[in-house]
Amino acid sequence: xxxxxxSFCFCLLTASLLAQTPAIVLNKPDTSRGVNVMKAFxxxxxxxxxxxxxxxxxxxxxxxxxxxxxxxxxxxKRTAPSAMNSQDVDIYVALKKGFYLYDAKKxxxxxxxxxxxxxxxxxRQENFAGAPxxxxxxxDISRFKSGSDSLKLSWAALDAGIISQNIALFxxxxxxxxxxxxxxxxxxxxxxxxxxxxxxxxINNLVAxxxx
Ligand SMILES: Cc1cc2nc3c(=O)[nH]c(=O)nc-3n(C[C@H](O)[C@H](O)[C@H](O)COP(=O)(O)O)c2cc1C
Numbered sequence: 463x464x465x466x467x468x469s470f471c472f473c474l475l476t477a478s479l480l481a482q483t484p485a486i487v488l489n490k491p492d493t494s495r496g497v498n499v500m501k502a503f504x505x506x507x508x509x510x511x512x513x514x515x516x517x518x519x520x521x522x523x524x525x526x527x528x529x530x531x532x533x534x535x536x537x538x539k540r541t542a543p544s545a546m547n548s549q550d551v552d553i554y555v556a557l558k559k560g561f562y563l564y565d566a567k568k569x570x571x572x573x574x575x576x577x578x579x580x581x582x583x584x585x586r587q588e589n590f591a592g593a594p595x596x597x598x599x600x601x602d603i604s605r606f607k608s609g610s611d612s613l614k615l616s617w618a619a620l621d622a623g624i625i626s627q628n629i630a631l632f633x634x635x636x637x638x639x640x641x642x643x644x645x646x647x648x649x650x651x652x653x654x655x656x657x658x659x660x661x662x663x664x665i666n667n668l669v670a671x672x673x674x
Contacts, residue, residue, distance in 0.1 A: 486562060486571040489520050491527035495636055502635035509639035512670035514592045516558065521638070522595070525669055526564050526571075528632035529553055529597060530625050540566065542625045545617035550605040551625055551664075554655055556583045556596040561654060575654050582650040583666055587643065593668035598651065599625055604660040615662070622664040629667045639672045 496502065517525070527533075530542045530553060544550055553564040555571055556579050562571035583598060584591035601618030609617070626642045633640035644665050651663050 484573045485565075485568075486519075486522075488523035488526060488569045488571065490569075491524050491531060492520065495524065496632070497635050499631075499635070502631050506630050506634040508630075508641040509670075509672065510589070510641060511673045512593060512639040512668065513673050514594055515671060516594045517669065517671070521636075522571075523569070524636070525597075525629065525632055525638075526553065526555070526566075527569065529629045530564070530566060531569060532566050538567075542621070542628050544621045544624075545606065546608075548605045548607070548617075548621075550601045550603060550618055551621050552600050552602065552661075553625070554598040554600055554663075556580050556598060558594065574656075579651075579654055582647045582654065585646045587645050590641070590643070590668055593670050595669045596666045597625075597629060597669065598646065598663055598666040600655070600657065600661050600663045602658070602661045604658070618662060619664055626665050626667055629669065633669060637672060639670045640667050642667050 497505070528541060530540050530551065532538060533541045539547065540549060554574065555562045555564060558578050558580070560576040561574045561579050563574050565572055580593065580596060581591045583596040599622040601622055603611070603614040603618050606614045606617060630640055630642065632638070642665055646663060646666050648663050651657070657663070
């Protein structure tokens with residue numbers, strides 16, 4: 463009897479631990495930081511040298527808000543436009559400790575898979591695997607309510623490209639390194655992130671403190 467009671471309590475404890483989703487609650491964005499917009503354009507470039515140290519919470523918070531956060535809460539609209547406001551692109555963030563999904567409404571990162579998957583994002587460009595963070599932009603084309611599949615894929619690419627450029631301009635304006643890349647191990651990422659067939663990893667941006 464004691465044995466059964468112990469097993470029952472153990473199962474309950476495990477179930478309640480699993481039910482708690484470990485999340486990184488992000489800070490309110492600091493919308494006053496950075497250089498002026500023309501200077502940011504002047505500074506924008508793809509960097510291949512970067513510091514490997516992890517980003518501070520405020521920097522991570524500002525990066526994600528700039529990338530595709532909610533800037534008009536009353537409308538639920540975002541810093542990046544999307545075709546028909548479909549908001550088809552999700553940002554999966556690869557950190558040393560795990561893969562997270564950005565929840566723009568809650569402005570937090572939800573854990574999707576614990577572990578270090580930066581190598582899979584670097585893909586065959588192994589020199590990038592030491593980046594402290596990658597934003598992997600994944601479009602779910604089922605969020606487009608009209609159009610052929612080929613049209614949906616082109617809208618998806620455009621929407622992801624705009625978010626990638628938001629990241630680039632945030633980095634240029636605040637002194638971070640970034641590099642947009644289509645290179646990544648897509649089949650492995652599909653497995654790790656448990657993506658649906660309608661979800662397409664399109665591009666990723668590493669983000670790091672600058673080395674120079
Ligand atoms: C859609 C797209 C895909 C890219 N894919 C890669 C990539 O897979 N690997 C890489 O090292 N750089 C990649 N880049 C970065 C380009 O090589 C880089 O933007 C180009 O050399 C111009 O340099 P700049 O960004 O410093 O102006 C990509 C850029 C874009 C816009």
